Amino acid sequence: TQLLEQSPQFLSIQEGENLTVYCNSSSVFSSLQWYRQEPGEGPVLLVTVVTGGEVKKLKRLTFQFGDARKDSSLHITAAQPGDTGLYLCAGPSRGTYKYIFGTGTRLKVLA
Amino acid sequence: DAGVIQSPRHEVTEMGQEVTLRCKPISGHDYLFWYRQTMMRGLELLIYFNNNVPIDDSGMPEDRFSAKMPNASFSTLKIQPSEPRDSAVYFCASSSTGPYITSGASGWETQYFGPGTRLLVL
Numbered sequence: 001t002q003l004l005e006q007s008p009q010f011l012s013i014q015e016g017e018n019l020t021v022y023c024n025s026s027s028v029f030s031s032l033q034w035y036r037q038e039p040g041e042g043p044v045l046l047v048t049v050v051t052g053g054e055v056k057k058l059k060r061l062t063f064q065f066g067d068a069r070k071d072s073s074l075h076i077t078a079a080q081p082g083d084t085g086l087y088l089c090a091g092p093s094r095g096t097y098k099y100i101f102g103t104g105t106r107l108k109v110l111a
Numbered sequence: 112d113a114g115v116i117q118s119p120r121h122e123v124t125e126m127g128q129e130v131t132l133r134c135k136p137i138s139g140h141d142y143l144f145w146y147r148q149t150m151m152r153g154l155e156l157l158i159y160f161n162n163n164v165p166i167d168d169s170g171m172p173e174d175r176f177s178a179k180m181p182n183a184s185f186s187t188l189k190i191q192p193s194e195p196r197d198s199a200v201y202f203c204a205s206s207s208t209g210p211y212i213t214s215g216a217s218g219w220e221t222q223y224f225g226p227g228t229r230l231l232v233l
Binding site: 030031033040041042043044045048051088090091092096097098099101102103104 | 115153154155156159167169170202204209210213215216217218219221222224225226227
């Protein structure tokens with residue numbers, strides 16, 4: 001069974017700090033997506049990475065897909081309260097196209 | 112665009128009652144997904160439709176759960192009878208394109224999620 005483990009599970013930081021969250025698996029994924037979910041809302045897609053070693057930037061967010069395509073990271077520079085939310089990674093299960101979602105990282109940025 | 116619309120946003124019911132959750136996908140989207148989110152199990156796909164036809168329902172937990180899509184703009188997820196362990200947030204999502212396969216990559220294009228229905232079964 002393919003699993004996506006995210007760490008840390010919870011993170012509370014001050015505005016302006018940098019942080020990195022991780023998404024790890026023992027299985028290879030052909031692509032990975034990152035979502036942010038705000039309280040009371042559904043997840044919103046942030047980025048899709050498809051190539052091993054790929055780095056994508058979205059303003060203050062930097063996403064990296066591991067060379068072996070078994071892991072990914074999300075780095076936020078100078079976090080802001082608006083970054084608060086649940087961050088989920090997801091990838092298509094092997095053999096089907098159903099998305100497996102990670103365990104999630106709940107981020108709180110304090111003003 | 113109004114986005115994916117779900118109703119009700121909150122539902123409290125008693126064990127044994129029938130619960131019906133409703134979803135209106137984004138107009139023009141041919142794929143519709145039902146997910147369930149709990150603290151213990153995270154976000155899980157229950158079923159998805161393509162052009163109103165159920166394609167994969169292997170995530171539906173048991174026969175108490177059923178989903179229909181009578182037309183391109185409406186879907187329901189029904190639980191009958193409901194049990195306390197069904198308490199969760201249920202999301203509907205839609206996508207304009209199906210799964211893609213390229214050399215070395217596969218997956219879905221963007222899935223747009225609704226705001227969810229928070230269900231509490233007492």
